[in-house]
Amino acid sequence: MLVSKFINCRKEEIVFTNNATDSLNKIISGYFDDYLTEGDEILITKSEHASNVLPWFELKNKKKIKINYIPLNDNFEVEIANVEKNINNNTKVISLALTTNVIGDTRPIKEIISLAHKHNILVIVDGAQAISHNKIDLQDLDIDFFVFSAHKILGPTGLGILFAKKKYLDNIKPLIVGGGMNIDFNSQTKYEYSKTPYRLEAGTPNIASIISFGNIIEYLNKIDIYQLNNYVYSLREYAIKRLKEINNIIIHNENIKTNIIVFNYKGINAHTLAEYLNKNKICIRAGNHCAKMIKEVLNVKDTCRISLYFYNTKEEIDYLIEILKSVN
């Protein structure tokens, strides 16, 4: 109930899963395996997370569907015109992160969904990164399928959310079967599964995480987390200004309105820099961030990512700059 209210849908449209990856797999293999036929086309981008890419690759091998990529603009963003240009009569699904985890761009999802629905195209929205910075109103956005992980919004690990409009949810076939999801079975191998959402929640649920996430949502409602975005954006602006004091820093996503800064330090491997910062008690992420196709447009294999949230401070940025200046 708390989760469905938080993202504005009905409680019977929410399934508890293990994480966003699990939710995407359940949707792609559990619904689109039956829905798609040979020759159908899927639209994604090269900045999608592995969990919104590999399940499609698997399905492509099985069903001879085609995967097309919406080209990104010079800032690595999706423009509605590029979505429109890449839709054709075979396009059946658009599957996009609302906010990406490497660039941090937020897609014009309402416009994309409205365009898609005019062409009878279903839309899957990966909200793993977006959930912590964007108020999600599933009714208003008219999203068909939506996923996120609790741990991306201060919650516990091991808990994912899968939303699908009731008419689609009822047609997701369970990929995992067993206890907690059936009504009856007998020795003549007759069996009957429960209604959704229970049908998709086989086995003992992650009770501790579900309860703890409920408490988190109550906390998030109290502090009105999305009101804190402006603070995070101003902190990012300050961080970028200070990072520019260091000649060797190359920032890849300066023009994006987001909480993350993706950068490289000229001549230093991203992992080596992250390790150095880590030794100084600064935690950043280095690597390809599970979005391995982005290197084809970014032309850098590994990057460093500073991820800011409302609990970060200007003093922490100053300390980061001091440590970065000590690199040589």
Ligand SMILES: Cc1ncc(COP(=O)(O)O)c(C=O)c1O
């Ligand atoms: C955009 C995006 N999608 C999906 C995921 C997968 O989330 P999880 O690892 O919780 O399944 C992530 C995780 O970082 C992500 O950033």
